[in-house]
Amino acid sequence: MDGGRPIGSACQSFAALSLDPPLVLFCPGRTSRTWPLIERAGAFCVNVLSHRQRDVSTVFGTAGADKFADIAWNSAPSGAPVLNGALAWIDCAVEAVHEAGDHYVVIGRVTTLGATQDERPLLFYRGAYSVTEQAEPTPGILDNLITWSRDDDWI
Secondary structure, eight states, rough: TTTTBOOOOOOOEEEETTTTTTTEEEETTTOOOSHHHOOOOOOEEEOOOOOOOHHHHHHHTSTTOTTTTSSSSSEEETTTTTETTEEEEEEEEEEEEETTTTTOOOOOEEEOOOOOOOOOOOOEEETTHHHHHHOOOOOOOHHHHSSOOOOOHHH
């Protein structure tokens, strides 16, 4: 939030970083106009979009647009926006920021995980939107790291 106004952008690089402590990272460009506002707020909320939210992704990927004009949202505990219909949301406090070429690597400490929805995520790959195919989970360690289903014990 910036002076009570919600702020947000489309994220090109996001990843889980650590389970103990719970950390994530994303990489905003140095020319981003949104990143300095998020950094000043000291918190952000990652919204994982559903395959049905292509229009939302388009709005957040458009520079200069009033991203929240037609988007329904609520506040995460930090005050950052949680978009209605998101598959999952991850509320974070900015933990560290590192310069990395023409981007920053922002490390966030996870403070709250929202409930997850049982839908497929929206993907953007090689300039086009895509969705995953329904697949049976593969048992083992990778399944636990990639599709962590027990959101209450990750924090």
